[in-house]
Amino acid sequence: MLKNCLSTTTVENADHLNQAMKTEIDHCAPVRTRTISARPISPWFSLEIKEAKRLRRQAERKWRMTKLQVHRDIFTHHRDRVNSIVEERKKTYYVNQLQGVTSCKELFQVTDCIFGNEIRKDNSPSLHGF
Template sequence: MLNNRNLRQAIDEPTHIKTHTLDWLILREDDTSIYGIQVADKALSDHFVIKFTIAIDIPKVEKKTVTSRHIKQLDHEELSNDLKAKAIEHSPNDTSTSIVEKYNATLEKLLEKHAPLRARTITDRTSAPWINADVKLQKQQRRQAERAWRKEKTTVKIQIYQYHHKSVKKAINNAKRDYYRSKMISCSTSKALFRLTSTLSGKSKPTPLPDQITDDKLPDSFYAYFHDKVKKLRTELDSKGGKPSYEPFFGEPWNNSRLSILRL
């Protein structure tokens, strides 16, 4: 059947603990975009993991530069001594504002001395909105169990790792359920619920905005466009001149007395 459709099965070794090849990787006969196929027992289930490399373009990882201070590494005793030595001088003519400014400037200099501002480049990874503290804790415990199993591959270590792996899956399912349930409960109208379901199903599309106009000039540009459009329409209507013509009415005039026969 695969040959008739110009397809091939790329797995040629067991993928199950019973030495059966139950998991397949079906490719086109002339497909060369997938390579480096490996079958590995990760002790996650009775099936093995199939790993491979696929030659596709992936979105570039965004990087950003952030600045921070190592406040936790401050020597509190040394900082306290410097604060005592740096007496803030002020005259009777100083206002409360100027005294506060001198105080802040002194603190800023000492902070720069003991915990200088450092810039570093980090990878900007947006985490899933349903990630909570329990999921993070379960993942941390799973990583610890995995490292212990890889260091000492015993039956007990494998069982502990499998237990934490299942705990992570359970925590993720609970977090997703609670997150989406709270989102749906917060929808006060059917329109809001429809918008939420469209967003969750990937059907919502962002509103396109002009790229050639900066954000600070975009509101004025929209205002100018609609203002000129209304002004143009008014000018065209005024240029036609004259009064609107109406066809004469030949029907029977309205008589309010007819309503008196109605009874509720």
């Protein structure tokens, strides 16, 4: 079908060619819709964590590909490093949040936020965690 359209190149055939190509492309690779869940960015997340996670994934792929013990040890080192960095950042963030508290009301607001019980302006509880 496309060969016939390409053999005669006129302005009228251009529309026909476009339609024929669209039909063939839709047949070979149909358009699919995807649902993407929006996730809130963690306030303690940093470029250091992002880089450490990238190195961890890289080490894990190498270990899974080679199955060597040395690559597994490298992966576990990177895994433990990511876990310790994330834990330290979370601790620092929450300590800083709690140090700024001057009243019981603020304390309850901060702890509600930490545990995912934020109260929205319409007074309905939020369904997302931290």
